[in-house]
Amino acid sequence: MQTFLQYTILGLVTGGVYGIAASGLVVTYTTSGIFNFAHGAVAMLAAFAYRQVRFDWGWPAPVALLAVLGVAAPVLGALIYGVIMRGLRGTSEVTRIVVPVSVMLGFLALATWIWDPTPRTPRLFLLFFGADKTVSIAGVNITWHELLALVMAAVIALALRFFFFRTRNGVAMRAVVDDPDLLELNAGRPERLAMLSWALGAFLAALAGILITPIQGTAMSATALTLLVIDAFAAAMFGRLRSLPRTFLGALVLGLAGSYVIGYFPADRWTWTSNFRVSLPMIALFVVLLFLPQDRLRGTTIFRTRERFRMPSVRSAMIAGLALVGVMFLLREILAPTAVNSLAFSMTAAIVALSLVLLTGYAGEINLAVLSFGAIGAIIVHHYGVTGGGSSARTTLWGYLLAAGVCAVVGALVALPSLRLRGLYLALSTLAFGVFVSNMVLREITDRKLPLLHTEFSIFPSGNLTVPRPKVGPLDLAAMPTFLMAVTVLFAVIGVGLVVLRHSSYGRRLTALKDSPAASATLGQSPVALKLSVFMLSAAIAGVGGALMTSQLGSANLDRYDIFLSLSLLVLTVVGGIGYVSGALFGGILFGVAFVALQNTFDKLGADFPDAEGFFEFLARFTTVLPALMGVSIGRNPTGAVEQIVVEFGALRRAKPVVVAGCAAVAVAYQLARNDSISNWWFVVIVGAVIVAMPLAAKRLAPPMAAAAPADGQGGVPLELVGVARPFEPADRDMLDRELGLTVGGR
Amino acid sequence: MVLLEARDVTVRFGGKAALSQTSIDVERGMITGLIGPNGAGKTTLFNVVCGLLTPQGGHVVLDGSDVTRAPPHRRARLGLARTFQRLELFTSLTVRDNIRVGGDIRNHWSRRRADSSDEAERIIELTGLGPIADREVSEIPTGRARVVELARALMTRPSVLLLDEPAAGQTERETEEFGALLRRLAADGLAVCLVEHDMTLVMDVCETINVLDYGRTIAAGPPAQVRNDPAVIEAYLGTPEGVG
Numbered sequence: 006m007q008t009f010l011q012y013t014i015l016g017l018v019t020g021g022v023y024g025i026a027a028s029g030l031v032v033t034y035t036t037s038g039i040f041n042f043a044h045g046a047v048a049m050l051a052a053f054a055y056r057q058v059r060f061d062w063g064w065p066a067p068v069a070l071l072a073v074l075g076v077a078a079p080v081l082g083a084l085i086y087g088v089i090m091r092g093l094r095g096t097s098e099v100t101r102i103v104v105p106v107s108v109m110l111g112f113l114a115l116a117t118w119i120w121d122p123t124p125r126t127p128r129l130f131l132l133f134f135g136a137d138k139t140v141s142i143a144g145v146n147i148t149w150h151e152l153l154a155l156v157m158a159a160v161i162a163l164a165l166r167f168f169f170f171r172t173r174n175g176v177a178m179r180a181v182v183d184d185p186d187l188l189e190l191n192a193g194r195p196e197r198l199a200m201l202s203w204a205l206g207a208f209l210a211a212l213a214g215i216l217i218t219p220i221q222g223t224a225m226s227a228t229a230l231t232l233l234v235i236d237a238f239a240a241a242m243f244g245r246l247r248s249l250p251r252t253f254l255g256a257l258v259l260g261l262a263g264s265y266v267i268g269y270f271p272a273d274r275w276t277w278t279s280n281f282r283v284s285l286p287m288i289a290l291f292v293v294l295l296f297l298p299q300d301r302l303r304g305t306t307i308f309r310t311r312e313r314f315r316m317p318s319v320r321s322a323m324i325a326g327l328a329l330v331g332v333m334f335l336l337r338e339i340l341a342p343t344a345v346n347s348l349a350f351s352m353t354a355a356i357v358a359l360s361l362v363l364l365t366g367y368a369g370e371i372n373l374a375v376l377s378f379g380a381i382g383a384i385i386v387h388h389y390g391v392t393g394g395g396s397s398a399r400t401t402l403w404g405y406l407l408a409a410g411v412c413a414v415v416g417a418l419v420a421l422p423s424l425r426l427r428g429l430y431l432a433l434s435t436l437a438f439g440v441f442v443s444n445m446v447l448r449e450i451t452d453r454k455l456p457l458l459h460t461e462f463s464i465f466p467s468g469n470l471t472v473p474r475p476k477v478g479p480l481d482l483a484a485m486p487t488f489l490m491a492v493t494v495l496f497a498v499i500g501v502g503l504v505v506l507r508h509s510s511y512g513r514r515l516t517a518l519k520d521s522p523a524a525s526a527t528l529g530q531s532p533v534a535l536k537l538s539v540f541m542l543s544a545a546i547a548g549v550g551g552a553l554m555t556s557q558l559g560s561a562n563l564d565r566y567d568i569f570l571s572l573s574l575l576v577l578t579v580v581g582g583i584g585y586v587s588g589a590l591f592g593g594i595l596f597g598v599a600f601v602a603l604q605n606t607f608d609k610l611g612a613d614f615p616d617a618e619g620f621f622e623f624l625a626r627f628t629t630v631l632p633a634l635m636g637v638s639i640g641r642n643p644t645g646a647v648e649q650i651v652v653e654f655g656a657l658r659r660a661k662p663v664v665v666a667g668c669a670a671v672a673v674a675y676q677l678a679r680n681d682s683i684s685n686w687w688f689v690v691i692v693g694a695v696i697v698a699m700p701l702a703a704k705r706l707a708p709p710m711a712a713a714a715p716a717d718g719q720g721g722v723p724l725e726l727v728g729v730a731r732p733f734e735p736a737d738r739d740m741l742d743r744e745l746g747l748t749v750g751g752r
Numbered sequence: 753m754v755l756l757e758a759r760d761v762t763v764r765f766g767g768k769a770a771l772s773q774t775s776i777d778v779e780r781g782m783i784t785g786l787i788g789p790n791g792a793g794k795t796t797l798f799n800v801v802c803g804l805l806t807p808q809g810g811h812v813v814l815d816g817s818d819v820t821r822a823p824p825h826r827r828a829r830l831g832l833a834r835t836f837q838r839l840e841l842f843t844s845l846t847v848r849d850n851i852r853v854g855g856d857i858r859n860h861w862s863r864r865r866a867d868s869s870d871e872a873e874r875i876i877e878l879t880g881l882g883p884i885a886d887r888e889v890s891e892i893p894t895g896r897a898r899v900v901e902l903a904r905a906l907m908t909r910p911s912v913l914l915l916d917e918p919a920a921g922q923t924e925r926e927t928e929e930f931g932a933l934l935r936r937l938a939a940d941g942l943a944v945c946l947v948e949h950d951m952t953l954v955m956d957v958c959e960t961i962n963v964l965d966y967g968r969t970i971a972a973g974p975p976a977q978v979r980n981d982p983a984v985i986e987a988y989l990g991t992p993e994g995v996g
Contacts, residue, residue, distance in 0.1 A: 314844060510856035510868060517842045517853045524840035527802050528908055529828035530857045584844075 010145045012268035013261065018151045020260020021158025022217045023286075024253040026237035027244075028165055029209030033082075034246050036178050036195075036202035039090050040429055042105040044237070046112035047085075047207050048214030049230035051078050053120055055215050056130050056225065066133070074211055082207025086200045092640045098428045100643045102371055103579045106572050107636025109231065113569065114629045116227040127224035154216045161209065162253050169249070178202055213237070228569065232440065236286035238433060242293045255293075259286050277445065284444045287437035294422045294430055314366065314584025314644065322504035322586065326497035329590070333493040337486050339678045341685060347598040349489040349557050352496055355593025357550035358578040359499050359586065364543035365575075366584040367507055369519030370536060371432040373572060374439025378544045379551015380447060380566035381415055382408035386552040387470050399476035399483070400556060408552045409545035416544025417537060424533045424540075431536075439568040447563035471560040472552060492553055499546065500586035515539055576636035582645025591647055595632070604628045606686075653700040660703035667699045753780045755943040756832070756912045761800050761810035763793075763967075770796045771967040773810065776945070778912060783934055783944040785958035785975075787951075789987055792964040794947045795837055798914050802834050803827050815911065829861055833910035835901035837917045837947070841889045847900055848885040851875055854907025871907065879903045879933065894921030899930070912943045919950040931957045955979065963987065 026048060033041045051073055059069040085108060093101050120128070132150035139146040168175040178198050180188045188195055217233060218225060236259070243255020263285050270278040317325070333352075337345060357375050364370050372378075382405075390404010419438045423430040449464035474483045475491070482488045506512045517525040518535055526532055555561045574596050581591025604625045611621030642649070657664050671692055678688040728737070756778040763771040771793045778784045786794050799805035801812055803824035812820045814830050842850050855868030876885050879899050884892055889900060898918045905913060915934075919927045931953050938944055938957075948954050954961065954975070961978040963971040965987040971978050978984055 316844075510852075510859065513845065513849055513853040513856050514860065516844050516849075517857070520842040520844055521840040523804055523824075524836065524842070524904075525857070526824035527804070527828055527832075527834050528854050528857045528904070529825050529861055531823075531825045531861075 012264045016261035016264030018154050020257035023240045024256030026213035027240035027252045029206040030241045033206035037199045043108040045231040046109040048210040051211030052214040052218040078207045078211035079204035082203040083200050086203035104640045107633045111633030130218045132219045239286040239290035280445045284441045287440045290437045322501050326501045351594045351597025352492040353554035354596045355590050358589035358592040360543040360546035361578050362589045368515045368539045373436040375547045376566045376571040377439040377442040378412050378547040382548030382552035383555035385411050398473040408548045412548025413541040413545040416541045420540040424536045472555040580635045582647035585647050587647045656703040663703045670695045757813040759811045761807045778943045778945045780943045782959045783957050785954045785961035786947045788964035793967040831911035833905035833908050834914035851903045854904040858908045875903045914945045916947045
């Protein structure tokens with residue numbers, strides 16, 4: 006009885022803290038329609054900041070609390086909304102998920118920048134009032150801190166209830182949920198209210214972060230803390246992201262369940278108990294999704310979305326694919342082995358990113374854990390796709406095909422519960438899946454006796470998965486340059502395949518589903534079947550890509566499939582242009598080499614110029630935040646970078662000499678690099694400069710568009726300015742008559 | 753022969769009744785009008801009929817089978833098609849592909865291994881969309897966009913067609929051509945239900961007209977009868993006493 010009570014109280018405490026965090030999530034979601042993926046990161050930042058001022062700088066607790074909870078957190082929340090989220094009105098659901106995810110990644114990078122993740126002495130975070138202050142309730146000792154957490158949870162629950170039903174701002178916030186336009190007509194100010202709710206949400210996240218950190222009792226880790234409050238997502242889902250009482254109830258259930266698992270599972274026999282405890286909220290999230298009622302099918306809320314992707318023809322896709330293979334072949338000749346290595350890694354990442362182009366770019370659904378599917382693919386190839394041993398070990402084509410098949414099936418299982426729901430829920434399911442894979446599947450590192458099969462088996466042997474290079478028929482891909490060419494060709498083939506798919510009837514049906522689910526359904530399309538098929542196909546591609554990625558590395562530990570890496574790859578692909586195959590290439594290269602190369606360059610520059618070392622060190626650190634900043638910029642330019650590049654280079658069509666000159670310059674540089682007259686870095690710099698200079702030169706040299714126009718007699722003057730910008734002539738009257746459909750004779 | 757029948761449909765949004773026990777019959781080869789002031793519940797009734805909204809009460813019967821609980825795609829496969837008052841075109845596709853996709857979806861569920869392009873060209877010809885077929889749908893004027901929605905719906909080879917304010921945004925000439933097209937479709941055996949504010953078009957093409965006001969049917973019958981119905985005049989213009 007004593008132990009039961011002990012675990013119950015412990016569960017209630019964690020549940021209460023989950024509840025505080027989850028209610029913050031609900032408040033922001035309902036008032037702004039944006040699911041704040043950065044919620045956990047805010048809690049993490051607050052916990053770190055509080056520890057800094059309280060324990061490192063020795064501020065008294067009340068002052069530190071006031072500074073963090075009263076000032077810093079609400080200001081941060083209001084800023085996040087005011088600067089970033091407010092601009093997301095009228096964007097697609099994809100953008101509204103990717104931008105908050107970028108904010109989360111940015112905060113994580115910021116925290117690792119400010120607070121060294123591997124400090125010499127572990128960062129401790131003491132309990133409020135100290136560990137020795139306890140009270141005894143029915144023979145169970147609980148600390149004052151735990152009591153405080155419980156009291157705070159109750160106070161917050163009651164206060165929120167009071168706020169939403171008894172105060173002017175609270176009632177108005179509920180009105181924002183129902184109809185922001187109507188509220189505005191009635192002199193409410195939805196924007197200000199949304200900002201207020203984000204401030205409130207950040208406060209609640211911060212409170213939860215500060216309360217839970219010392220209870221965990223381990224050294225602080227930014228990622229662990231961020232994920233910890235992600236657990237609150239599950240609680241918020243109990244309340245369907247709307248109801249606060251249900252959210253609190255869900256939080257308590259989760260807290261208790263976790264506590265009882267620790268208390269009553271035989272941890273010595275079931276070594277997976279603690280992993281299971283950690284994954285429990287994510288499993289719960291999954292189960293809750295099963296029971297959520299189906300959403301109303303909605304049409305597009307906006308007729309003209311800001312995201313527009315022009316589809317290349319199959320022919321130009323094939324030309325681009327051949328060009329890519331050609332360029333890669335030439336590059337391979339001059340690049341240093343390390344560069345070939347990173348390029349090969351990038352290409353495997355680009356293949357994984359292709360799965361996102363299909364799923365997100367074509368079908369408008371989101372997978373937040375592509376690399377977890379990659380991990381499954383790698384595991385399958387490791388176990389069932391290896392022939393030979395030692396240095397002659399190779400992976401077989403069958404292994405990769407099997408990996409694709411298994412990932413498709415796993416994808417179906419992951420997606421099924423949430424396919425009938427909105428895109429956000431599928432995104433959350435994949436997030437749950439990703440955390441589950443990292444916490445449970447990839448931690449299965451010891452041999453286990455399988456109950457019925459009487460064999461010993463380990464999913465992720467010794468925490469290090471080896472996947473040798475593939476051998477397809479006579480083609481041995483063991484050497485890295487060959488491997489690079491093989492993955493480049495594979496990327497091109499899948500890429501062209503995707504363009505063909507997009508132009509097929511299946512592709513049109515996918516696009517229809519993405520653009521207007523309601524219209525697509527009333528034409529006879531079953532949304533669930535179509536979403537399921539595309540999710541399976543996408544998971545298969547991700548699985549093969551992940552297996553190849555592992556094969557490129559030779560072996561990988563579980564950090565390679567981290568959920569945060571999946572999120573980075575998604576963000577970078579969206580930055581490149583999620584609707585384009587080239588966006589995947591862009592994302593893969595950014596993910597694989599660009600930031601590392603940039604960081605190395607700054608480090609090298611810092612070493613070469615000791616005077617400016619501080620500045621270059623700053624720049625090197627800054628590159629870690631850069632992906633997130635780029636992700637946030639999607640809010641302003643949702644179509645991505647590739648589109649802009651294409652538009653920029655459009656000017657080249659009218660300036661042949663510039664193209665010739667540019668190509669010549671690149672060819673000369675290439676020849677020089679090949680002779681080792683210039684280093685690879687100079688080659689990259691020259692090519693980069695030429696690429697930037699070409700459109701600029703073309704714009705300067707090419708005849709301006711307006712001068713070419715006056716052939717049609719209107720002199721390029723807009724219709725409404727005829728008679729103002731130039732004299733009104735009889736021909737204009739005839740033209741107007743024609744445009745208005747008036748017959749000239751019948752007047 | 754009645755192909756579509758909505759019986760005693762009731763829909764409440766919160767405490768407000770958008771439809772109270774509203775009924776409508778749509779017959780083969782006929783154009784049935786559904787008119788009423790703004791907010792009368794016309795679009796709500798369409799949403800119930802095509803399955804985007806579940807009613808609190810009543811039944812929807814399509815070609816003899818009760819589909820009140822069936823999802824939208826199932827009803828579409830039974831021959832129901834519609835257009836939307838707030839345009840629901842596929843903005844990433846061209847006009848031609850918007851129309852083709854209707855055929856693609858039909859070919860997919862009916863397991864026909866056929867190409868949708870020939871049929872699409874026929875429908876484009878029929879609806880007169882040829883000159884703008886290669887344009888992006890976001891670039892074309894609203895009036896034309898409504899015709900694209902009709903063409904897309906026709907690609908599913910429907911037996912019942914619901915049109916939600918198809919003439920809004922069309923020029924007078926376009927509306928005339930549209931009316932002629934509707935008559936031809938009805939003559940080929942299609943059951944058409946038309947929600948429209950353009951009274952000239954409604955009185956011109958409809959055989960029967962149902963009038964909704966505050967979610968209730970206040971009149972039903974041939975155009976001449978409905979036109980002179982005092983309840984209809986009151987709903988549209990207010991009572992004579994009210995004016996004074």
